[in-house]
Amino acid sequence: MTVIEVEKLTKAFKGKPIVKGLDFQLEKGRCVALLGPNGAGKTTTLRMLSGLLKPTSGIITFSGSQKGEDIRKYIGYLPQYPVFHPWMTGKEFLVYVGQLAHLTKQEAAEKADQLLKKVAIYGSRNQRIGKYSGGMKQRLGIAQAMIHSPQLLMLDEPVSSLDPIGRREVLTLMEELKTQTTVLFSTHILGDAEEICDDLLLMHQGEILESGSIDALRQRHQSAKFEIALRGDSATYLETLHALSSVQDVFQEKGEVHVVVEDIELARKEILTKVLEEDWPLEKLALSKTTLEDLFMKVVKK
Amino acid sequence: MQWITIFKKELVEDWRNFKWVWVPLVFIIICIMDPLSTYYLPQILDAVGGVPEGTVIEGPELGPTEAIMFSLTEISMLGVLVIVAISMAVIAGERKSGVAELVLVKPVSYFTYISAKWAAKLLLVFTAYLIGMLTSWYYVSLLFGDLSASQFIGLFLFYFIWLIFVVTLTFLYNTVVKIPGLVLTLSIITIMAMSAINQIFSFRMPWFPNSISEHITTMLAEGAIPNELWGAAGITLGLSVILLVASNFILKTKEMAD
Numbered sequence: 001m002t003v004i005e006v007e008k009l010t011k012a013f014k015g016k017p018i019v020k021g022l023d024f025q026l027e028k029g030r031c032v033a034l035l036g037p038n039g040a041g042k043t044t045t046l047r048m049l050s051g052l053l054k055p056t057s058g059i060i061t062f063s064g065s066q067k068g069e070d071i072r073k074y075i076g077y078l079p080q081y082p083v084f085h086p087w088m089t090g091k092e093f094l095v096y097v098g099q100l101a102h103l104t105k106q107e108a109a110e111k112a113d114q115l116l117k118k119v120a121i122y123g124s125r126n127q128r129i130g131k132y133s134g135g136m137k138q139r140l141g142i143a144q145a146m147i148h149s150p151q152l153l154m155l156d157e158p159v160s161s162l163d164p165i166g167r168r169e170v171l172t173l174m175e176e177l178k179t180q181t182t183v184l185f186s187t188h189i190l191g192d193a194e195e196i197c198d199d200l201l202l203m204h205q206g207e208i209l210e211s212g213s214i215d216a217l218r219q220r221h222q223s224a225k226f227e228i229a230l231r232g233d234s235a236t237y238l239e240t241l242h243a244l245s246s247v248q249d250v251f252q253e254k255g256e257v258h259v260v261v262e263d264i265e266l267a268r269k270e271i272l273t274k275v276l277e278e279d280w281p282l283e284k285l286a287l288s289k290t291t292l293e294d295l296f297m298k299v300v301k302k
Numbered sequence: 303m304q305w306i307t308i309f310k311k312e313l314v315e316d317w318r319n320f321k322w323v324w325v326p327l328v329f330i331i332i333c334i335m336d337p338l339s340t341y342y343l344p345q346i347l348d349a350v351g352g353v354p355e356g357t358v359i360e361g362p363e364l365g366p367t368e369a370i371m372f373s374l375t376e377i378s379m380l381g382v383l384v385i386v387a388i389s390m391a392v393i394a395g396e397r398k399s400g401v402a403e404l405v406l407v408k409p410v411s412y413f414t415y416i417s418a419k420w421a422a423k424l425l426l427v428f429t430a431y432l433i434g435m436l437t438s439w440y441y442v443s444l445l446f447g448d449l450s451a452s453q454f455i456g457l458f459l460f461y462f463i464w465l466i467f468v469v470t471l472t473f474l475y476n477t478v479v480k481i482p483g484l485v486l487t488l489s490i491i492t493i494m495a496m497s498a499i500n501q502i503f504s505f506r507m508p509w510f511p512n513s514i515s516e517h518i519t520t521m522l523a524e525g526a527i528p529n530e531l532w533g534a535a536g537i538t539l540g541l542s543v544i545l546l547v548a549s550n551f552i553l554k555t556k557e558m559a560d
Contacts (some may be wrong), residue, residue, distance in 0.1 A: 050407045052558045073409040087318045099307040100408040144404060166493035 001028045003152050003182045004049065004061050004166075009058035011044050018044045021058070026199075028120060031178035033193030034186040036203035040138070042186035045203070046156050048137040050077040065153055076145035076181075080156040082137060086130030090121060090140050093129060094147055100241050101148035108147065111248045115143040119173060135166035142173065146181075153177060155185035159192060171196060172193060190296050200292075201297060209299050214292070223248065226259040226271060229284035237280065244270045249298075260290060305418045312392075312422030321388055325426060325486055329434030332380045334441050336372035341362065341445045366442050366449040367522040373438040374461055374515055377431070382493060385465060386472050389423050390485040393476035397558065406558050413550045420473055420546060424543040427465055432458070456527065457518045463535045463542075464514045468493065470542040470549075509533035511541060 002025045011019040019041040026032055034042050047053040049060060052070050062071040084093055093113050098108030116122040119139035124132065132140065133258055138158065145153055158174065159167045175196050177183055187193055193200055193214075202210040210217060230237060234257045241259055242250045246267035249260040261267035265289065275282050316322055339346065341364075347353055393416065396402040408416065439454050471492060475485040500512035507513070509528040517531035 052403060052407060054557060070409045072407055074406065077404075077407045079403050080399065081400065082404060084404070085315065085401060087315060096307065096311055097404065097408055100304055100405065100410050104303075141404075142503065148408075155335070 002026065003028045004063065005059075005061045006049070007059045007061075009045070009048060009060065010056045011041075011048060011053065012056045019048070022208055023213055023283070024201055024208060026184060028182055030152075030199050031174075031197045032184045032185075032199040032201060033197040034184060034201045034203055035188070035190060035193045035296070036186075037188055039205075040188075040203045041206040042188075042203055043156055046077070046154050046184070046186055049152075050075055050154055052077075058269060061269070062152075067170055073148065074151045076148065076150035076153045078138075078141045078145045078153075078155045078158060082141035082144075083160070084129045084137065084140065087128060089126050089128055090132065090136075090143075091116060091125040093140065094143055097144050098147040103148060111147055111149075112143075115146055118176075119143045119145055135162055135169070138162060138170060139173070140165065142170070142177075146177070149181070151181060153181050155183070156188055157188070160187065160189070190293055194292060202296065203204045204299055217295070218292055221290060221292070223290050224261050224264045225269075225288055225290050225294075226267065227284065227286045227288055228257045228259060228271070228282070229255070230257070231281035231283055240274060240278075241271070244274070246270050251298075256284070258294075260294075305414050308410075308415060308418035309422050312419050313425070316388075316422070316426055321426060322429075324356050325384065325388060326430040326433045327379075328384055329381065329430040330437045331434075332376045332384070333434035333438035337369045337438060337442050337445065340369070340372065364446055366446040367453070367519075369442045369446040370435075370438060370449055370454070370457065371515075371519055371522070373435060373442075373516040374457070374518065377434070377461070377465075378515060381431070381434075381465075382468050383490070385427055385468050386486055386489045386493075388426070389469055389472040390476070390489070391482035392419050392423060393473065393553070394480045394482045394485050397480040397556075399481070402558050412553045416473065416477070416549050416553060417546065420469065423473075423553055424466060424469055426464065427469055431462060431465060453525075455520055456521060460514060460521075460531060460535055464511060467511055467538045467542045467545075470545045474545045474549045474552070477549045477556065507556050509537045511538040514538065 005025040006022055009019060009022040010017065022045060034045065036042050043245070044053065048055050062074055064074055065071050066163055072251055088096065091109075093096050094112035094115065095105065095108045098111055099105060103111065111127075112177045113122070121132075121136050121139050121143075124136060129137065129140065136243065138161070142155070142158065145155070155174070159170050166267060171192065174183065174185070178196065197214060200211065201208050212220070228234075228237075228241075234252060234255065237257060238250050238252070244267070246261050246263050247259055247270075248262055251258050259267070271285070274280065275285075303560075318431050373374055388502070393402075396405065406412070435454075439449060449451055468489075472485060472489045475488045479485060496510075497512050500507070504510065504513055504516070511534060513535050514531065517528055517534055520528050521531055
């Protein structure tokens with residue numbers, strides 16, 4: 001079942017397109033990462049889905065809602081840099097936004113306590129938010145997004161601004177949240193996406209270039225590759241390697257030459273023949289598989 | 303219910319940042335400053351060294367109605383400035399800081415958001431103005447003679463309509479721009495421009511909002527509410543309603559993030 005469907009979603013600021021015709025849908029109960037480098041249009045996309053920005057064109061359909069209904073009540077949203085009223089305590093803020101989301105004061109208070117425990121800031125619930133650390137604010141931000149048990153939880157770069165410990169804690173928390181609701185979160189770190197997500201939307205320069213489940217993507221883009229290390233400047237060999245019939249792509253990384261190939265047997269023969277014929281100062285020749293990281297880098301560098 | 307939630311939150315916020323303390327105090331000072339200094343002018347002059355022998359200061363013999371109008375004159379300047387200053391960030395500040403991004407992704411209608419804040423701010427202004435004017439009434443009765451309760455209530459309520467307009471105007475600019483300082487500037491410029499228009503064209507526009515205080519003077523002198531006062535009060539209230547509705551529409555066209 002789809003939770004939200006997006007058709008031809010575009011957004012332009014002062015005539016400059018930031019998001020260019022997105023089409024995707026989110027399945028219920030999945031955890032989806034919106035992955036892309038900085039400036040890809042991730043935040044703009046999330047803000048449109050949450051109703052904070054109006055799309056220049058395109059349609060967003062929330063499957064659980066009636067026509068003309070306010071879809072904000074089904075959505076929980078955490079901005080990249082959440083700002084609170086510093087004079088309120090953590091609990092007061094949760095009760096406040098809970099009531100704004102149509103909970104009664106008592107329901108909001110109960111839910112607030114529950115969430116404060118879950119995000120592990122229950123001990124500081126009666127402290128003013130102005131005194132919270134960055135990690136605590138991020139966790140309070142997640143709690144406020146969950147206060148009305150939304151059907152879709154959207155988190156904008158939830159771990160990017162945190163230190164390693166805070167990052168780990170929030171990731172663990174998200175691991176738990178994804179069992180309760182559909183989660184869409186943006187990140188520029190592939191590792192985070194691979195770690196907790198089922199699906200991936202790979203975004204670059206306002207477009208979605210790849211989408212699907214992480215496993216499917218991995219398989220689809222998994223090809224064999226040789227890692228070759230040569231003494232001296234490897235750059236001089238790039239062209240020769242590229243010219244080989246079995247070679248799809250050649251790129252350099254950390255001083256090594258990565259050669260993406262179609263047919264492993266043929267490629268091995270061709271490469272080794274070259275090495276012998278031209279007497280290359282070979283130091284390493286290894287067979288490995290392309291990773292999502294390779295895909296990400298390839299897409300981003302294009 | 304959401305309305306009450308936001309209304310209460312605003313009251314608590316203004317309580318915690320001491321607005322409920324200092325705004326009434328400032329209003330007391332604004333209201334009693336002129337009546338008191340006028341009454342004690344001879345003593346003040348003496349205390350600061352006196353005036354040369356033979357100087358005669360002649361002024362009109364002041365009655366209680368003139369004296370209490372001094373308070374309104376001060377409110378029309380300093381009081382209005384204070385009102386605009388405490389309202390300039392009420393929406394603009396939340397939009398600028400980003401809190402609005404958290405609040406307005408919750409299913410809250412913009413009109414609820416605006417009108418609850420508006421009512422809360424108006425309650426603060428009403429209270430401060432009431433306390434200030436009651437203090438002024440007390441001193442005026444003591445020093446200048448009796449001012450009847452009906453006269454006081456009349457001038458108090460009619461002038462409050464002008465203050466409602468000032469608050470609403472500030473709210474309108476809160477939705478137009480999101481820099482509090484700019485809200486203050488635009489509001490003050492508008493009020494000054496309206497005052498200038500009023501002075502130039504007052505004979506043609508007896509119902510212009512800024513003319514309320516002139517009509518109040520007439521009311522106090524004649525002991526009856528002139529038609530122009532009803533008219534001006536009605537126009538001012540009507541304008542306030544229009545501005546409030548307009549604020550809602552303007553905020554809807556704004557994007558809560560950039």
